[in-house]
Each structure stands twice: as C-alpha cells, then as structure tokens.
Amino acid sequence: xxxxxxxxxxxxxxxxxxxxxxxxxxxxxxxxxxxxxxxxxxxxxxxxxxxxxxxxxxxxxxxxxxxxxxxxxxxxxxxxxxxxxxxxxxxxxxxxxxxxxxxxxx
Amino acid sequence: xxxxxxxxxxxxxxxxxxxxxxxxxxxxxxxxxxxxxxxxxxxxxxxxxxxxxxxxxxxxxxxxxxxxxxxxxxxxxxxxxxxxxxxxxxxxxxxxxxxxxxxxxxxxxxxxxxxxxxxxxxxxxxxxxxxxxxxxxxxxxxxxxxxxxxxxxxxxxxxxxxxxxxxxxxxxxxxxxxxxxxxxxxxxxxxxxxxxxxxxxxxxxxxxxxxxxxxxxxxxxxxxxxxxxxxxxxxxxxxxxxxxxxxxxxxxxxxxxxxxxxxxxxxxxxxxxxxxxxxxxxxxxxxxxxxxxxxxxxxxxxx
Numbered sequence: 001x002x003x004x005x006x007x008x009x010x011x012x013x014x015x016x017x018x019x020x021x022x023x024x025x026x027x028x029x030x031x032x033x034x035x036x037x038x039x040x041x042x043x044x045x046x047x048x049x050x051x052x053x054x055x056x057x058x059x060x061x062x063x064x065x066x067x068x069x070x071x072x073x074x075x076x077x078x079x080x081x082x083x084x085x086x087x088x089x090x091x092x093x094x095x096x097x098x099x100x101x102x103x104x105x106x
Numbered sequence: 107x108x109x110x111x112x113x114x115x116x117x118x119x120x121x122x123x124x125x126x127x128x129x130x131x132x133x134x135x136x137x138x139x140x141x142x143x144x145x146x147x148x149x150x151x152x153x154x155x156x157x158x159x160x161x162x163x164x165x166x167x168x169x170x171x172x173x174x175x176x177x178x179x180x181x182x183x184x185x186x187x188x189x190x191x192x193x194x195x196x197x198x199x200x201x202x203x204x205x206x207x208x209x210x211x212x213x214x215x216x217x218x219x220x221x222x223x224x225x226x227x228x229x230x231x232x233x234x235x236x237x238x239x240x241x242x243x244x245x246x247x248x249x250x251x252x253x254x255x256x257x258x259x260x261x262x263x264x265x266x267x268x269x270x271x272x273x274x275x276x277x278x279x280x281x282x283x284x285x286x287x288x289x290x291x292x293x294x295x296x297x298x299x300x301x302x303x304x305x306x307x308x309x310x311x312x313x314x315x316x317x318x319x320x321x322x323x324x325x326x327x328x329x330x331x332x333x334x335x336x337x338x339x340x341x342x343x344x345x346x347x348x349x350x351x352x353x354x355x356x357x358x359x360x361x362x363x364x365x366x367x368x369x370x371x372x373x374x375x376x377x378x379x380x381x382x383x384x385x386x387x388x389x390x391x392x393x394x395x396x397x398x399x400x401x402x403x404x405x406x407x408x409x
Contacts, residue, residue, distance in 0.1 A: 007154075008211045010117050016204035017124055023200075024193035029133055029177060033140050036170070037124065040147055043159075051154045053218030058155070058239040059310065063231035073155035074222045075239040079248060082159050082240070083255040086315050086389060089166045090262035093396040096177040097269040100403045103181035 007048035014041035028103075032095045039088050043081045050077040113153055120146040131190035133178050141171045157311035158240045161303075165319035169393055172326060176401045234374045236308040244313060245378040249367040252381075253352050256388050260345045263392035266399040267338055280331055289331050296324035304386050308375065314382035318389025325390070326397045341395040348388030352381050 018041055021034025050073050058075035062068045123143040130136050144167030151160035178186070215221050226243055234242040244252050280286065300320040307313035328334065355377050359368035369377035 005211060005214065005217050006114070006117060007217055008214060009208045010121065012207045012211060013121075013204050014124060015207070016200040017128060019203075020193075020196055020200040021128060024196045025190065027133070027188045027190070029174070029181070030136055030188075030190075033127075033136055033174070036140070037127070037143070040143075044147065044150065047151055047154045047156050047159060048217065049214075050156065050222075051218055052220040055155060055220070057157050057311070058227065060227075060231055060237040060239060063235060063237065065228050065231055071220065072227050072239070075226055075243055076222075078156045078159050078240050079243045080251075081156075082162050082244070082315060083252060085159065085162045085166050086319065087255055087258050087262075089170055090259045090392065090396065092170060093173050093400065094262050094265045094269070096173055097266040097396075097399055097403070100177055100180045100400065101269050101271075104404065 007051075008045065011041045011045040011048060014038075014044065028099050029096075032092060032099070035095075036088065036092050039084075043084060046077040046081050050074040109153060113150070116146050116150045116153065120150070129190075129192075131188055133182065133186045133188070134175075137171060137174045137178070140174070141167055144170070158313065158316070161311055161316045162319065165316060165323055168323055169319060169326070172323075173396065173400050176397075180400070180403050234378075236375060236378065238308050238310065238313075240311070241307050241313050241378060241382070242374075245381045246369060246374060249356070249381070252385070253349075253356065253367070256349050256352060256385050259392050260349055260388055263345055263395040263399075264342065266396045267342065270399040270403040272338060272399060272402045272404075282331070286331050289327060293324055293328050296320060296327075300324065300386075304382060305379070307382055308378060314385030315389055317382075318386040319393060321386065321390040322393030322397075325394055329397075336394070336398070338395060338398050341391045341398065344391035345388050345395060348384045348386070348391065351384030351387065355380050355384070 015038060018034050018038030021037065022031055025031050025034060052071055052073045055071040055073045058072045058078065060072075061070060120143055123139050123146065127136060127139045127143070130139065144163060148160045148163040148167065151157075151163055226239055226247065230236070230239045230242045234246055236242055300317045303312035303320065304314065304317035307317070325334075329336075355369070355372070356367040358371055360366055362371050364370065372380075
C-alpha cells in the first residue's frame, strides 16, 4: 500500500491553521504559540521529504558503503531542521520576554 | 504496515491537538495542548527516520513549556481565560489557501521516493570517518551554517537579557519534600545522560545541540526547587566562550595556510568533538540565561 501524500497534505493544513491562529487571535501568547505551530509545519514538511520508504536512519552500519549496501534516508534536511528547532526555541523565548515587558507596561 | 498505522495515528492525534488548540481560550490548556503536540511531532520525526531531530524536539518541547508557564505567570498573573471568537472570514481564506497548496502538492515526488544527491551518504565514511552522517554534515560539511546558528542563539540570549529588566529577587527554596527528593535523584542521571549524548554524538543520534539542551533542562529543574545563585553576566560569558571555542577550531585552519573551518590539521574526529563541546556550552548557557531572564523578570503584582 502506497502512502498517499498524507504527510505533505497534513503539514500544509498545519501551515494554514498556524497562519489562522496568528491572524485571528487577540491574545499574544496564543499568537506566539500559533507561530511556533507554523514553524513546526515547515519542519514536518522537510522531514517528510527526507523520508525514503523502507530505509534506515542515516547512521552508517560500516564506514565503507560498498561493503554493506543498504538504504538510508536523506540526512541533509535533518541537519537543517535540527538547528532550526533550537534557533526557533531561542527566538520564541525572546518573544516571551517582549510579551512580559509590554504586558507589564500596560 | 505497522509503521503506516503508526504514522496515520500520529497524524490523527496531532490534528486533534491542533483543532482543540484553535478553539481553546484558556492559556494553561493551550500550553498543555502545545506540549502534547510537541510529543506527537517528536514521535513523527522518529517514525520518519530522523532520531536526531526527534531528540532535539523532545528536549526543546520541555524547555518551551517551562518558558511558557513562567511567561503566563509573569504577564497575566491569574487571568488564564480570555475572549476568543471564531473569525469565519479568515478561516475560509486559510482553508482555501490550504486547498490550493494541497492541490499543487500533487506535483511533488511520491512520498518515500529516494530522489536526492547521495554524496554525503557515500563519502562520509571515507572523508570524515564517523558513522553518524548527521553529525558529519552538521559540524564538518556545513560547519559555517552551524557556527552562525550557534551565534544566533547567543544573540537571542543577549536580546532576552536586554528586554527583561531582571530584579535581583532570589527564589526561595520550596518546602515540597517529594519533588526535592526526586530531583536530587534525577539530577545526576540527567547530567550523565547529557555528557553521554555529547561524547557519543559521532556514532549514534545526538550531539552538541541535544546535549546542551538536556544540560540546560536539568540545571533549570534543579534551580526551580533549590536555591542557586548565578549571575547573568557569567552565563553570558559562558555562552560567548562556547561560540569562541567553535571559532578557534576554525581559525586553526587559517593559521596553517588552509581555509577557515578546514579540519585537516587536528583531524576530523577531534575537531568535530571540540566543535560539539563548544555548541553544547553555548546552547546550555543561553537556555539558562533565557530562563533567568523570563523567570526573574519583574511582574505586575510586585510593581
């Protein structure tokens, strides 16, 4: 059974729902959480693209690939998304600090 | 078959989380739904063959939940509930956008097709000589990206420090015996686990980012229950020191007549390990700095 592109469709749906939360909510913390939802959808999409059916995580069984050929998933999107998650957490925290600052001024 | 069932189940549960998230008007419920969604995302990354990303998402999910709860406590005091109306026009527009994008996604390559450049998979074993391809790309092939992303994290920490005015209030020790005893047992194990992940990043999932985040999480959990005094300026120095370690590994290449971030003098393995240690120090101290900035900010009730 071939997986119909459900992963792509769901990440696109998530993208749009995150956008909806950012636009429509009037609470700043909910807005920021919606923004992180938005970010997660992009990560989800990239990781879905990297997946190879019936493959293994990209950790080599032996250093010379010719000796033990096997199928691995694409490692490059994993690296980019790994750093993006940590950077995203740091920037969301900066957003929290801004929220605390302006909520206390009002 | 089992893998497909698990993928469908994870997608269904995260979709439920998102639906309740959109309708909810309570900040604490929103935080819990967000961390549940983070859990399902983590499971999904594991199912899609990305154990490194899953590990990062698991730790970062915990940290973001802690930061969110402290922000709610500081900014809204006890007003967890707010008004929330369904914006029908916006919802229609976004669903139309979703329909359009999903229609165009039919032109993408089939899910699971091995269509990509196999350069990294074929050459990591020969050139870098470590089994974990993700660690090899992270610290060696794309070392520039990682260096400047570490710098971005440090700058975010500096931003938090500039924005929040930290009053010198000390958190008093809690009298909750149970959580204190549990933390006392868990804390050393967490620290050992962080170092294990750091030093085995080359042969298994893990590396500097995950180790730094776990280290920060353990220190934050400990400092929530026990009284630890740590100045923000020292944490800032530690964070910059971490970036500097990574930078110096790159500079060695220049002094020996090669390019910046050329690892052939120290050897790939040693250089990657030193770079990962630098990343771990930078991430851990920046996360602690952010915790200090958010948890010790002057709140509305004290003004």
